[in-house]
Amino acid sequence: MNFGLNVPVIRLLIVKDWQLFQKQLAAYVLAGFAALTLLGLAKPWAFYLGSLALIVVLVAAACFAIATSLLVERKEQTLAFVMSLPVSPLDFTAAKLLGNLLTFGVPFAVLLLGTLVVILTTPLPDGLVILALLLFGHVLLAYSVSLAVAMQVESEGWNTFAMIGSMVLINPFLMAIGQIEAIQGPLRGDAIAWSLPAALILAGQLLVSAAALAGTAWWQGRKAAFY
Amino acid sequence: MTPPRPAAPAASFDAGPAVRIHALDHLRALAMLAGVLFHAALAYSPLLGSYWPAADRENWWGVDALAWLLHLVRMPLFFLVAGYFTASLLERRGMSGLARQRARRILVPFVVAWPLVDGSLALATEWAAAAVAHPSPMLRLIRDWLAQPDPPSLPPRTGHLWFLYYLLLFSVLLWALRTLGWGARLERWMEKGPQHLAWALPLLLWPGFMATGSPHPAPESLLPEAWALAVFGPFFALGLGLHGRLEWLAPLQRWLAPGGLLCLGLYALLADHWTTGATVARTAWAPALLEALIAAWGTLVVLLVGLRFLAQPSPVLRYLSASAYWTYLVHLPLLFALQYPLMDLAWPWPLKFAAAVAATTTLCLLSFELLVRRTPLQRFVG
Amino acid sequence: MTAAFAVKGLRKHYPDFALQDVDLTLPQGQVMGLVGVNGAGKTTLLRLLTGLAAPDAGSIEVLGCRLPDEQVAAKRQLGFASEDMRLYRGQSLDWHIDLVRRIYPEWDDAYARELIARFDLKPAQALGGYSHGQRVKALLLLCLSRRPRLLLLDEPTTGLDPVARAEVLETLCDVLRDEGRSVLFSSHNTHDVERLADSIGFLHQGRLVAHADKERFLDNWRRVLCLGAAPGGLDGWPELVHVRAAGSQVELKVRAWRDDLPQRLSAAGLTVQRVDPMPLEDIFVTAVRAGGAA
Numbered sequence: 001m002n003f004g005l006n007v008p009v010i011r012l013l014i015v016k017d018w019q020l021f022q023k024q025l026a027a028y029v030l031a032g033f034a035a036l037t038l039l040g041l042a043k044p045w046a047f048y049l050g051s052l053a054l055i056v057v058l059v060a061a062a063c064f065a066i067a068t069s070l071l072v073e074r075k076e077q078t079l080a081f082v083m084s085l086p087v088s089p090l091d092f093t094a095a096k097l098l099g100n101l102l103t104f105g106v107p108f109a110v111l112l113l114g115t116l117v118v119i120l121t122t123p124l125p126d127g128l129v130i131l132a133l134l135l136f137g138h139v140l141l142a143y144s145v146s147l148a149v150a151m152q153v154e155s156e157g158w159n160t161f162a163m164i165g166s167m168v169l170i171n172p173f174l175m176a177i178g179q180i181e182a183i184q185g186p187l188r189g190d191a192i193a194w195s196l197p198a199a200l201i202l203a204g205q206l207l208v209s210a211a212a213l214a215g216t217a218w219w220q221g222r223k224a225a226f227y
Numbered sequence: 228m229t230p231p232r233p234a235a236p237a238a239s240f241d242a243g244p245a246v247r248i249h250a251l252d253h254l255r256a257l258a259m260l261a262g263v264l265f266h267a268a269l270a271y272s273p274l275l276g277s278y279w280p281a282a283d284r285e286n287w288w289g290v291d292a293l294a295w296l297l298h299l300v301r302m303p304l305f306f307l308v309a310g311y312f313t314a315s316l317l318e319r320r321g322m323s324g325l326a327r328q329r330a331r332r333i334l335v336p337f338v339v340a341w342p343l344v345d346g347s348l349a350l351a352t353e354w355a356a357a358a359v360a361h362p363s364p365m366l367r368l369i370r371d372w373l374a375q376p377d378p379p380s381l382p383p384r385t386g387h388l389w390f391l392y393y394l395l396l397f398s399v400l401l402w403a404l405r406t407l408g409w410g411a412r413l414e415r416w417m418e419k420g421p422q423h424l425a426w427a428l429p430l431l432l433w434p435g436f437m438a439t440g441s442p443h444p445a446p447e448s449l450l451p452e453a454w455a456l457a458v459f460g461p462f463f464a465l466g467l468g469l470h471g472r473l474e475w476l477a478p479l480q481r482w483l484a485p486g487g488l489l490c491l492g493l494y495a496l497l498a499d500h501w502t503t504g505a506t507v508a509r510t511a512w513a514p515a516l517l518e519a520l521i522a523a524w525g526t527l528v529v530l531l532v533g534l535r536f537l538a539q540p541s542p543v544l545r546y547l548s549a550s551a552y553w554t555y556l557v558h559l560p561l562l563f564a565l566q567y568p569l570m571d572l573a574w575p576w577p578l579k580f581a582a583a584v585a586a587t588t589t590l591c592l593l594s595f596e597l598l599v600r601r602t603p604l605q606r607f608v609g
Numbered sequence: 610m611t612a613a614f615a616v617k618g619l620r621k622h623y624p625d626f627a628l629q630d631v632d633l634t635l636p637q638g639q640v641m642g643l644v645g646v647n648g649a650g651k652t653t654l655l656r657l658l659t660g661l662a663a664p665d666a667g668s669i670e671v672l673g674c675r676l677p678d679e680q681v682a683a684k685r686q687l688g689f690a691s692e693d694m695r696l697y698r699g700q701s702l703d704w705h706i707d708l709v710r711r712i713y714p715e716w717d718d719a720y721a722r723e724l725i726a727r728f729d730l731k732p733a734q735a736l737g738g739y740s741h742g743q744r745v746k747a748l749l750l751l752c753l754s755r756r757p758r759l760l761l762l763d764e765p766t767t768g769l770d771p772v773a774r775a776e777v778l779e780t781l782c783d784v785l786r787d788e789g790r791s792v793l794f795s796s797h798n799t800h801d802v803e804r805l806a807d808s809i810g811f812l813h814q815g816r817l818v819a820h821a822d823k824e825r826f827l828d829n830w831r832r833v834l835c836l837g838a839a840p841g842g843l844d845g846w847p848e849l850v851h852v853r854a855a856g857s858q859v860e861l862k863v864r865a866w867r868d869d870l871p872q873r874l875s876a877a878g879l880t881v882q883r884v885d886p887m888p889l890e891d892i893f894v895t896a897v898r899a900g901g902a903a
Contacts, residue, residue, distance in 0.1 A: 006681055012711055019704070020697065026406035029399060033451065040450030080694040081748075083661055085712055086684040117449070121382040225663035225677040227656055 006091045013082065013095035014102065017069045021103060024068065028061040032107065039118075058111055062143045063163045065103040069096060070150040071159055083226050093151070093220035097213065100147055112136050127189040130198050137205035138173050142166035144209035148216040177201070249540050251308050254533040256548035258305040259555040261297055266387070266559060267584045268294040270566050271576045274442070274501060280352055281566040282363035285576040291501070295442050296494050296525070299518060302390065303462045303526040309394060310466020313401065318470070322402060329398045336608050337391040340556050345386060347560035355567035363570070384447035387559045396451055397463045417468040421479050424465075428523040429516070431461045436515035442501070443518070462526065476531060483531050490525045493517050553599050553608045554591040562587045611673050613637045613759045613791035614658055619667035621653055628653050628815045631667070638788040642802030643795040644893055645812035651795035652691065654812065655763045658793070659689045672759055685713070688752030691763035695744070698737035702730055702747050713755040721754035728776060742773035749777060753784060760784065762794035766801050781805060799889040809889070811896065818896070830887040833861040833870070835879035843877070850899040862887070862895050
């Protein structure tokens with residue numbers, strides 16, 4: 001097994017995926033822009049609509065990035081073309097993981113940062129920071145699981161299930177943390193008060209996300225060949 | 228039989244592309260330098276007397292008359308020229324080249340200058356709130372604010388650097404729309420000819436002006452402000468469309484004088500409205516329409532005048548143009564730092580105005596010469 | 610001279626298929642045609658040769674690289690196109706060329722332009738608008754223009770109309786003039802194999818049942834027409850794969866022709882009327898029907 005990564009080709013593959021995803025991404029950027037502008041109107045209804053639109057855009061962009069770079073490639077048999085290029089399974093995995101983390105990570109980070117800035121610099125109670133982090137933590141977890149499944153499992157049905165299922169779980173998740181008084185209590189306060197349940201949930205989200213991605217990388221990386 | 232030759236276009240439209248760039252470069256420089264004049268003049272504006280921290284005890288209606296006319300035209304003109312140069316860059320270096328240029332020339336200066344400018348403005352204002360004997364109403368408000376035991380903090384705002392933020396936003400929008408194939412739409416629209424511009428541009432701007440105060444404020448929020456996108460976006464797009472075909476505007480040349488006069492007439496109406504009812508939130512449809520017409524036609528008039536008279540290379544304009552970016556970045560803290568102490572002096576206001584403008588400009592140019600022109604900073608803000 | 614590829618004792622198991630004990634070598638500069646029905650193992654063998662699949666047992670060496678470990682180095686020097694390989698429908702041929710050119714330093718732009726003209730392809734058009742034949746030609750162009758030392762083609766002419774097929778074959782013939790380049794291509798079109806190949810490999814149910822020079826391979830086979838009653842036990846003769854009596858005429862198909870066969874047939878009571886060489890198509894069908902006896 002050759003562990004030396006073929007970096008120039010990995011870069012080309014990432015650029016290739018980016019080019020294939022570009023049109024969709026442009027649409028998401030426009031939608032995100034519209035959502036931010038709604039927030040900028042500083043009206044309660046616009047704030048509600050804008051933040052909802054932002055989450056929808058983030059989730060949709062995450063799912064479609066996975067779909068375009070992995071599922072569609074498999075379905076339309078362009079994968080065979082990519083594998084015929086001088087790449088090892090490890091190169092291929094690295095390109096897919098990095099490329100997806102980039103297309104998801106950049107808007108994710110921007111939105112997360114923007115949300116924190118809005119909470120901390122406006123009259124909104126600062127305690128909401130914890131809720132925001134838990135929410136973004138869930139989206140990250142759902143994305144990581146979906147990405148891991150997409151890289152490991154060929155079945156389109158399972159992939160759709162993983163994506164929709166994990167993202168939709170955000171609703172019960174919100175309800176569940178709504179039941180935990182230790183988390184719910186300080187949300188309206190102006191102090192960022194970490195409770196044990198909140199810290200544990202966030203740590204769990206981060207750990208499982210990292211484990212899902214690392215596990216995928218390890219599993220794919222030790223394969224000597226694609227088939 | 229030979230077909231009749233079209234009338235010879237005006238000299239500047241006939242000239243090569245390099246000359247045209249000179250004219251636009253000069254216009255951009257003047258638009259930015261007009262910002263220094265504008266901000267300096269606000270201290271003597273009756274309209275802004277209660278909002279501007281550096282407002283002097285003395286003011287004069289004539290300042291309003293000039294400053295707000297300038298205000299309606301200078302940033303639209305700036306965004307139009309920015310659109311033109313963006314298209315030129317895009318053509319020469321492609322989207323990734325444009326992205327790199329935007330990062331180096333706009334993103335980095337914005338991120339670096341913002342806290343510095345914001346901090347120095349806050350310092351100067353806090354000092355003034357404590358020290359000035361004849362404070363403006365706003366300064367008095369700030370003094371009371373600071374006197375509270377635990378003054379609440381305000382959300383961060385971009386201040387006068389908002390134009391950089393909006394250039395970045397427009398670049399992102401440009402990428403997205405172009406990727407989705409909207410470049411062709413702009414092309415098709417441009418093919419219709421400039422006569423449609425006269426009604427279409429004001430109509431596009433109108434809702435934007437209605438959605439904000441009158442005279443319009445600066446869009447300083449970190450969230451994109453819809454009205455600012457609606458008002459400045461069309462100018463940026465027009466600039467994009469004009470790239471490589473400034474002659475497209477030639478048929479408008481004969482409307483230059485009537486258009487200019489019409490703008491002045493409309494502005495008189497608007498100014499009359501302001502004396503009775505300037506607003507800070509929403510604008511009624513009529514004054515908003517006046518603003519839209521003046522911004523659209525006034526900007527085109529200034530553009531055409533510039534293309535006609537500023538097309539020749541000039542060492543002075545060239546230097547001003549090179550230093551304009553830096554000057555605009557740093558002028559406001561300097562201006563405030565100079566105007567706060569001037570508030571207590573018993574000089575007549577025109578003298579204070581002249582002194583503030585002269586000193587600010589000198590300091591800006593001097594610092595450009597010493598800190599930017601021959602240093603690595605030149606790559607970013609030169 | 611090293612071989613273009615050499616495999617020994619190759620095995621690969623899938624749940625419902627197995628490639629078994631394949632030994633095969635292709636000398637440099639040679640063209641090998643691989644024939645076999647669908648499911649015979651041609652695609653599996655080609656995947657193993659490109660490093661896309663790892664064997665369960667046996668060794669694979671392609672252009673001096675051991676596979677699958679050195680697949681990156683091997684894939685740099687080989688061109689692989691298969692029937693189930695698709696290009697991106699939303700992108701143009703130019704976009705694909707740009708991608709592949711950046712990966713392969715040997716990319717020959719002039720040759721690519723020549724092929725675009727010869728294949729009559731529109732390089733700026735999105736491939737979604739291409740016909741099947743145009744897509745195959747585009748894929749072939751991407752393979753050939755990188756000037757590979759070994760070309761592995763899985764069913765390159767399947768589904769092509771006669772004109773497109775002729776163009777593709779002519780192009781392959783041009784490639785083969787360069788003696789440094791080797792080609793392995795699979796096809797169930799035996800005419801193509803007969804026209805291009807120097808040697809023929811015959812895969813059946815996961816086994817390589819025959820492999821020889823084209824001339825020798827064809828020379829082994831004969832169709833013999835005899836008069837008389839077929840004697841009992843003729844089916845048991847090892848060199849005969851097909852015996853059919855119609856009235857007083859007996860048709861025999863021979864897979865290991867020897868010059869003494871007419872005499873032996875006479876001795877068995879048959880009068881040999883004529884002996885004909887067999888076209889590859891006939892050999893192929895006969896061999897498959899006989900359960901891979903080649």
